[in-house]
Amino acid sequence: MAKSGARRGSRAEALPHPQPSTPGLTGRHLVLLPEDDVRTGISALKSVAGLKLAHSRDFGEQSIQTALAEADGILFDQLRVAVVATPPDQLHALNSVGTDEGILAIEPERVVHALANGRIGIPEPVPTRPNDTATGNLSIDYLRGYRDGVNAILDRLIGDAGSRAGLLPQAGESEVTWGLQAVRATTSRWTGQGIRVAVLDTGMDLNHPDFESLPIEARSFIAGEAVQDGNGHGTHCIGTACGPLRPERLPRYGVAGNATIYAGKVLSDAGSGSDGSILAGIDWALANGCAVISMSLGAPVAAxxxxxxxxxxxxxxxxxxxxxxxxxxGNSSQRPNRLAPVGHPANCTSIMAVAAVDQRLEVAWFSCAGLNPQGGQIDLAAPGVAVYSAWPGTLYNTINGTSMATPHVAGIAALFAEADPNARGQALWARLVQTARRLDQPARDVGTGLVQAPA
Amino acid sequence: MIERPPYIGGYLAGLRMSDRLNVVVSVDEARLKDFADVLQEMADAGLHIENEMAMLGTVSGSVDDPQVLSRLRRVKGVAHVERCRHFQIAPPNAEIQ
Incomplete structure (x- = not known):
């Protein structure tokens, strides 16, 4: 699910007043309140329709029916959504309240049924990485074959053939990295031409032969340190996002080879930084009109x-x-035993969180998971295991991490931005998550799937 | 009685540094257009401003005393005040980055 901040878009036209007997509807209504100003919404409900709300946080174990018996409605504090029992005339009055006066949307509450066990029973997923006790006497290959067979049958039944089957075409990496093949950067006609991509990291190896002829704007936000990358991390990330279409030595490893690189040094050569330097880097990127800002950094957070x-x-x-x-x-998980939540700042709803997958398109063992609510979800996945890219000194290096997955997404975002001048901000976000390749993995781990380049 | 050494130089500087709290502050939508004024009011409230980020409507800086934080939060237009978090990526030779 796309994470998005509060949007004060135009509300749908006044809905017809459903009678309690309308099939599929409860007769109650859902009222969406502004995320950043719930209080105005609550007072609008009270002043316009005389509705007094109970708060969900006060009704731990009690049912919504109990709450509604004592109040006119219940506010789900975390969701900023109120469920109200409203006579038709009050509903009419509420519909006339503007989106800027505290009510973003009103819609009839639907009756939702638990899914019964239908004819097509979907079996429990077969573990993708069975441990020894789970496999018993069965070989891994046997289990993989079983899983693929089950998946193929399910694909036919669900009508989703082809999109779930996991493995990539078995091409080598002699010409192009596996990651670029997986995200289909090589078959896209777009190269990021005219798009500015900021990579906020440890800087850039400005002497790297692959980047000598590329346009690079660079700035250091670390006191006493030049942009020149004394770490390697930044050069590697920039290489993945914006490395050249034809590097000195194959394979090609960069997604958006014609994008304009904005290298912001917000982490020191020792790899450390703070909120202050990162915000300064974001501000610089915005001031320079960068459509994409890639941040392969984070701090672990508690559950x-x-x-x-x-x-x-x-x-x-x-x-x-x-x-x-x-x-x-973030890389704090130790799968399969321990899952760690998405770190800061990727856990913000307005910042896209990228998980790492390996060559089999399975979530990497270290990749953080969408455990925390309110933005802590994974949005997309990208290649983050055995990622080959540029490096200072040795010229190239192959490493792992969600840090390596993130610039794959940034590069693909640049391709979408080039393909459509309207694909910016939230629209660009939507494009990325909607076109992702579905993976046979939980959304908790990979979001909507593997990022894909526009054709 | 042994006289205590005067608190000068590195010792004092070190003490002060560790007592200082680094913070990031965001300004709310309503007062973004008065960004410079809000900055001045934050400085008056005791914020040592390091970086002004006008595009984002945020400021980074430090305060000498945790009590300044509540004064800072009361400045009209200040939306959020947070302790500055620290980031540390893995060393360059680490397998997982």
Whole structure:
């Protein structure tokens, strides 16, 4: 599901008043309140329709029916959605309240049924990486064959043939990295021409032969350190996002070879930085009209942590200004035993969180998972295992991490931005998540799937 | 009685540094157009401003005393005040980055 901030778009036209007997509807209504100003919405409900709300946080174990018996409606505090029992005349009055007066949308509440066990029973997923005790006497190959067979049958039954089958065509990496093949960067006609991509990291090896002829704007936000990358991480990430279409030595490893690189040094050569330097880098990227901002950095967060309100706002302002911020989900998991939540700042709803997958398109063992609510989800997955790219000194290096997955998404975002001048900010976000290749993995781990280049 | 050495130089500087809190502050939509004024009011409230980010409507800086934080939060137009988080990526030779 796309994560998005509060949107004050135009509300749908006044809905017909459903009678309680209308099939499929409960007769109650859902009212969407502004994320950043719930109070105005609550007072509008009270002043316009005389509705008094109970708060979901006060009704831990009680049912919604109990709550509704004592109040006119219930506000789901975390969702900023109220469920109200409204007579038709009050509904009419509520529909006339503007989106800027505290009510973003009103719609009839639907009756939702639990799915019964239908004729096509979908079996429990076969473990993709069975441990020894689970496999028993069965070989891994046997189980893989079983899984592929089950998947093929399900694909036919569900009518989703072809899109779930996991493996990539078995091409080598002699000409193009496996990652670029997986995201279909090589078959896209777009190259990021005219699009500015900011990579906020440890800087850039400005002497790297592959980048000598490419346009690079660079700036250091680390006191006392030049842009020149004394770490390697930044050069590797820039290489993946914007490396040349024809490097000195094959394979090709860069997605958007004609994009304009904005290398912002927000992490020191020792790999450390702070919120302050990162915000300074984002501000610089925005001021320079970068449509894409790639951040292969993060700090681990606790389970149930709420995202940074400052970065949430920053992400929203960036989207409004036409810049998409893409961030690494983090590497704190130790699968299959331990899943760690998406880190800061990728856990903001307004910042896209990228998970890592391996060559089999399975989530990487270290990749963080969408465990926390309110933005802590994974949005997309990209290649993050055995990623070959540019490196200072040795020229090339092959490493792993959600840091390596993130610039794949940033590069693809640049291709979409080039293909459509209207694909900026939230629209660019939507394009990326809607066109992702579905993977045979939980959304908790890979979001909507593997990022794909526009044809 | 042994006289205590005067608190000068590195010791004092070090103490002050560790007592300082680094913060990031965002300004709300309503006062974005008065960004410079809000900055001034934040400085008056005790914020040592390091970086002004006008595009984002955010500021980074530090305060000498945690009590300044509540004063800062009361400045009209200040949306959020957060302690500055630190980032550390893996060393260059690490397998997972």
């Amino acid at each position: 149930d942590a709420t995202p940074s309100a400052v970065f949430e706002q920053v992400g929203r302002r960036a989207l409004a200004a036409g810049s998409l911020i893409v961030a690494a989900a």
